[in-house]
Amino acid sequence: MSQPIENQKQQVNFTLNGREVGGSAEPRKLLSDFLRQEMALTGVHVSCEHGICGCCTVRIDGKAVRACLTLAVQVDGRRVDTVESLAHAGELSDLQKAFRKHHGLQCGYCTPGILMSVEAFLEISPKPNEEEIRDMLGGHICRCTGYTGMVRAIKEVVEQRNEPVPLIEV
Amino acid sequence: MNDSSSPKKYLGQSVERIEDATLLRGAAPYTDDIPVPVGTLHAAILRSPHAHADILSIDVTAAEQRPGVHAVLTGRDIKALTEPFLIVLRVPLDQWSLAVDRVRFVGESVVVVIAEDRYLAEDALEYIDVKYRPIEAVIGTMDATKDGAPLVHEAAGTNVVSRRDFSYGEPEDAFAKADKIVELTIDYPRNSQTPLEGFVVVANYLPGDESYDILSNFQGPFTVHPVMSKALRCKGSQLRMRSPAYSGGGFGVKQAIFPYVVLMCVASRKVGRPVKWVEDRLEHLTAAIAAPNRVIEAKAAVMNDGKIIGLHFEQWDDYGAYLRPPMPGPLYRQHGIMTGAYDVPNMTIVNNLVMTNKTPSGMVRGFGGPQIYYSIERLVHTVAVELDMDHLEIIKKNLIPAGSFPYRAAAGALIDSGDYQQALEIAERDGKLEDLQERRDEMRAAGKLYGIGYAAVVEPAQSNMGYLSTINTVEERKKAGPKGGNVAIATVNIDPLGTVSVTADSLPQGQGHGTILSQIVADELGLTPQEIIVNMERDTQRDPWSIATGNYSSRFSSSTVVSAQKAAQRVRAKLARIAAQTLNVPAEEIDFVGGQVFAKGNPENTLRFSRVAGTTHWSPGELPTDMAPGVTETVTWSAPELEPPNDKDQINTSLTYGFVFDFCGLQVDRVTGEVRIDRYVTMHDSGEILNPLLADGQVYGAFAWGLGIALSEEFVYGGDGSFLSGTFADYLCPTAPEVPEPQILHMVSPSPFTPLGAKGIAEGNVMSTPVCIANAVADATGQRDLRLPLSPSKIMGLIDDDEPPAPTRAASEILVKSDAKGGRGVTGSGSARAPAAIQTVWDTLLDPVKLAAVIPGCHQLDLVGENNYTAEVSLGVGAVRGRFTADVRLADLDPPNSVVLSGGLHGPLGASSGMGKVTLTASGESTRIDYDYEVVVTGKVVAIGGRMLDGASRVLVEQFFRRLIAQIEGQNEAGNSAGSWLSRLLKILGVGR
Incomplete structure (x- = not known):
């Protein structure tokens, strides 16, 4: 039987939502538990803890990753971003506003993970069509919305972000 | 219908939600996010691996010694400190928050450990030794009704713990004079909308006034509050239930948290500290609740012109192992409206309430509606097929006529308002039904399996709190006093x-x-x-x-x-x-x-x-x-229309009744069995709409779950009660690529019985969508007996097209053929060749020290009697690894030719028992080993690793023989450094020893 590994905590230093932070974690501590319990980022939601539902998705060095399948000690020296990083200066991001406008969330439990996946996805694939959007959302489970509102929201954000910046005639 | 004194600026508008700014920031405090009192401890629960077993003994001494553990509670503590939960019936179905003396379903709570944190509490679970004596379990609903079936509750003397007959109008006459009687039997599966946030309870016993302060995501109904306070032997005012503003989905399911509230109250009282418990996904899928699965025999008395003049339903609703309040709500919530959207004055209903060794049933969105509308609307479609008439024509011929509202349905529902004919007209026109019909013709002409399905549903809302008393006879109700209102x-x-x-x-x-x-x-x-x-x-x-x-x-x-x-x-x-x-x-x-x-x-x-x-x-x-x-x-x-049931057993089960009419076109793939929805139209008359954006959100969400019910979601049990759907890889929730966007249409018939005129809208599609899709599949395939979910494999069985033969597996030195028979049973056989004389192989197999080195994951092997060993082994399937105690007996020894091994494993992850025969045959310098085995496995390991069990057992057997060969070669290697080709190959592959 695995022996309890208390008193074997390891130091974990990383960049969390743009700030240098440090903490200590047992080697078996999940990143999801660590972010919630030690870093007080309760926007990281835990639902299936086996990597299917996507609620706990955060970005590690920019990539969308399941925090429930990652150990806290694995993020030492890396950059982690959570849903708490999205709103700037108190204002919701364009994606968050679009989710509100199109009723892309109900209970809101799956939402933080989905927002993080969408942001990572749009960096790699800035002009996806609906099929590609739905395919990407296939990595998440939402039980409330039927996905319609979030697909509309993402399509709108894609359009807005791809609008050409007007040139000023000289 | 509006008695307000002010014009409406916001009501009826698509106002953006005030909740969202908090939710989108990840800042909404769900129950698990809310700070707990200083000193709060954490609970973990050990659950039954057996569907039905006597608990012979529970040894918690080792667990109590583990670091951070404060207390370990068993059924004995619970029985001493609490009362059994109250139930609706006067039948002895004693149930506590932990199993007492007997377990009745896989996943039932048996022991709770309270420790400094959840990790330490879970660690300690592995040190609890529970000895069970398995009893034959009864799983199939109809099996449970048979004479001689194992009894889930012996004291009740039967598994059918309630049976009531109802008759409305003149059903005998109707069935006697009908031109035709159409019959259909429905077997509706178990499922749940599975909220993404599980149960969370923080219980704090306050000794000063002997009260309990509970923070939990309980969603009501508070009919359950007295059930909890009675169990805790306290006054209602001593049980303070607090629920936070935000919840990660409910769908009714979070009603079922109440046994855990009681359990954590007892735990807090025992340790003198607040205790918190957070349900994990496996616990939720295995042991929370499911909507009851139901068998329904439906009959329609029909005239040749398509008019339905009588209906008959006999229902066997399966509540699993315990009847937890407010069960059996799903069997009676629809009672007043069992004639659906149709004007049928004559009806008989027989309701049977059945107990089986499955997870208790509970509240899930739709609450009895999906089951009954699946049978009504499949029956109406079957009427059309048998009369060779158009399905839509049959629906139209039988709908409640416009202008007859409020309409009193045969079984008592007072349908407040509506115009079903107009709803159908709008849907046909704006949903472009003709286009879909043309498409069906084109697709069929091209040889495709294409179908159109319809469903008409009356959607009840705001339950009459008295409907459940319909389960009691008129005399019993008189004695108990009237119940109604909301x-x-x-x-x-x-x-x-x-x-x-x-x-x-x-x-x-x-x-x-x-x-x-x-x-x-x-x-x-x-x-x-x-x-x-x-x-x-x-x-x-x-x-x-x-x-x-x-x-x-x-x-x-x-x-x-x-x-x-x-x-x-x-x-x-x-x-x-x-x-x-x-x-x-x-x-x-x-x-x-x-x-x-x-x-x-x-x-x-x-x-x-x-x-x-x-x-x-x-x-x-x-x-x-x-x-x-x-x-x-x-x-x-409280609305005055919500009266108690009358002396004729008529009950107005709900206050308002909306109308939903759906149609869809879909294609069934002949090669893959996949169902592809082409277009889905859903028409709603939900009275006044309070916020169109939110109302449509409810429709989209209900539709998505309806689609899951139709095509992929089911809680599956093995024949012995083992639970096989413990992960989201087994219990398949629809994701964005699978969920098309339905076209939503509205009309408004305000309810005269509620001042704002609004009806319900959130449940209609979980009632209409499963059967609409099934009717379309029936139309596409010409098949009548469809069982949900209509998975590709089931569809392939229906359309019966020839499948190409499976590729054959390449033969290897170690050949293991295995055959996973439905459920948890795994059988297999195979052979291996060991490079040693028969006596050497025999001696190795019977030497405890050598055998210990050969058994995969074996830490220790002790001879406890003649030809009887116990072993400590660590094994895993998929992501799950755990420690087991093995008990192995050797019998029928025929040295050095054959031996029969039997025994079992048990541990926190589950239990297994099995038997295998090993036969040795000398073959030149080496020995051929033939074996066959049969293993049954139960518990957590099956729930989450069921898909991999077959492969995992094959791998284990392969490992055993590989190591046996290596062991024998090791003995040989003293004199033969070359080793066998197999040994070298294994070394190259990195698996040799």
Whole structure:
């Protein structure tokens, strides 16, 4: 039987939502538990803890990753971003506003993970069509919305972000 | 139908939700996010691996010694400190929050460990030794009704613990004079909408007043509150139930948290500290609840012109191992409306309530509706097929006629309003049914399997709290006293600075109730929704509550909103009187617009809203003499139409009845068996719509779950009761690529029975969509007996096209053939060749030291008797690894030729038992080993690794023989350094030793 590994905590230093932070974690501590319990980022939601539902998705060095399948000690020296990083200066991001406008969330439990996946996805694939959007959302489970509102929201954000910046005639 | 005094600026509009700014930031405090008292401990629960077994002994001494463990509780503690849960029936089905002496389903709570943190509590579970004696389990619903079936509760003397007959109109005459009797048997599966947030309970026993303070995501109904307080032997006021404002989905399921509330209360009392428990996904899928699976024999008495003149339903509703309140709600919630959308005056119903060794059933969205509409609408489709008429024509011929509302249905529902014919017209026209019919013709001409399905559903909302008493006879009901109604409560409050806050009794689970309440109150008081603070927390020691309090059966839009509007109107009337005094005009002339209060005829002379409201706090002496100071208005409301059942067993089960008409076109793939929805149209008449954006959100969400019910979701059990759907890889929730966007249409027939005219809208599609899809699959395939979910493999069985043969597996030195027979049983056989003489192989197999080195994961092997070993082994399937104790016996020894091994494994992850025969045959310098085995496995390992069990057992057997060969070669290698080719190959592959 695995022996309890208390008193074997390891130091974990990383960049969390743009700030240098440090903490200590047992080697078996999940990143999801660590972010919630030690870093007080309760926007990281835990639902299936086996990597299917996507609620706990955060970005590690920019990539969308399941925090429930990652150990806290694995993020030492890396950059982690959570849903708490999205709103700037108190204002919701364009994606968050679009989710509100199109009723892309109900209970809101799956939402933080989905927002993080969408942001990572749009960096790699800035002009996806609906099929590609739905395919990407296939990595998440939402039980409330039927996905319609979030697909509309993402399509709108894609359009807005791809609008050409007007040139000023000289 | 509106008695409000103010025009509507926000109600009826697609106002964005006030909840979202918090939710989108990840800042909403769900129950697990809320700070707990200092010193809170954490609980983990050991659960039964058996569907039915006596608990012979529980040894917790080792677990109690583990680091961080404060206490370990068993059924013995629970039995001493609590009462069994109350149930609806007078049948001995004793049930506690931990199993007492016997387990009755896989996943039943057996032991709870309370420790410093959850990790340590789970560690300690592995040190608990429970000895079980398995008993034959009964899993199939109809199997449980047979004579001689194992009894789930012996004291009850039967598994059919309630049976009632009902007759309405003249059903015998109808069936006697019918031209044709159409029959269909339905076997509706188990499923649940599985909220993404699991149960969370924080219980704190307060010795000062012997009360319990509970924070949990319980969603009501509070009919369960007395069940908990009675179990805890305390007064209702000593059980303080607090629910937070945000919940990660409910769908009814979070009603089923109550046994854990009681369990954690006892745990807190025992350790003298607050105790927190957070359910994990496996626990939720295995042991929370499911909607009851149901067998329904449906019959229709029909005339040759398609008119249905009589109906008969016999239902066997499966409640699993325990009847937890408010069960058997799903069997009776639809009772008054069992004729669906049709005008059929004659009907018989026979309701059987069946117990089996499965997870207890509970509340899930739709609450009996999906089951009954699946049978009604499949039956109506079958009528069309048997009469060779168009399905839509049969529907139209039998719909309740326009102009006959309020309409009293045969079994008692008083359908408030509607025009079903107009709804169908709109749907056909705006949903472009003709185009779909043309497409079907084209697709069929091209050789495709294409079908169109229809479903017509009457959607009940706001349950009559008395409907469940229909399960009792008229005499029993007279003795117990009448039960009916549905009390709704809301409060509007104004503080000294004039800001408005609202509380209400609906315990929202994500629907956005706060937004709708803010719209209603803003309209009454001339403010904006953003100016209204809505707090949806509930606290039974501080807020008013009633048994109906909670979030279920779509009660919000026809009841809670009424109380909120009435409370806001009282506030408005009070403030109008105050303003009238100042402005020197009659109160009736006062208007509220844009934060200003003024006389309608003189809008220039205004008072600020906050100023008028503030007067009630700052200078109560200025108020009219008969007026109370401050502004706090609480309104309770219950609709008079919700009467108790009458002497003819008629019951108006709900207050409002919406109408849903769906049609869809789909293609069934001949090669893959996949169902592809081409177009889906859903027409709703839900009375007045309070917020179109949110109303459509409910439709999209219900549709997605309806699609899951139809195509992929099912809780699957092995024949022995092992649970096989313990992960989201086994229990398949639809994701975005699988869920098409339905076309939503609306019409409005306001309800005359609720002041805002709004009906329910959130449950219709979980009733209509599964059967609409099934009817389309029936249309496409010509098949009549469809069992949900219509997975590709099931569809392939239906369309019966030839499949190409499976590729053959390449032969190897070690050949293991295995055959996973439905459920948890694995059988296999194979052979291996060991490079040694037969006697050497035999001696190795019978030498405990050598055998210990050969058994995969074996730490220790002890000879405990002649040919009887016990071993400690660590094994894993997929991501799950755990420690097991093995008990192995050797029998029928025929040295050195054959031996029979039997025994089993048990541990926290599950248990197995099996038997295998090993035969040795000398073959030149080596020995051929033939073996076959049969293993049955149960418990957690099957629930989460069931898909991999077959492969895993094959790998284990392969490992055993590989290591046996290596062991024998090791002995040989002293004299033969070359080793065999196999040994070298294994070394190259990195697996040799």
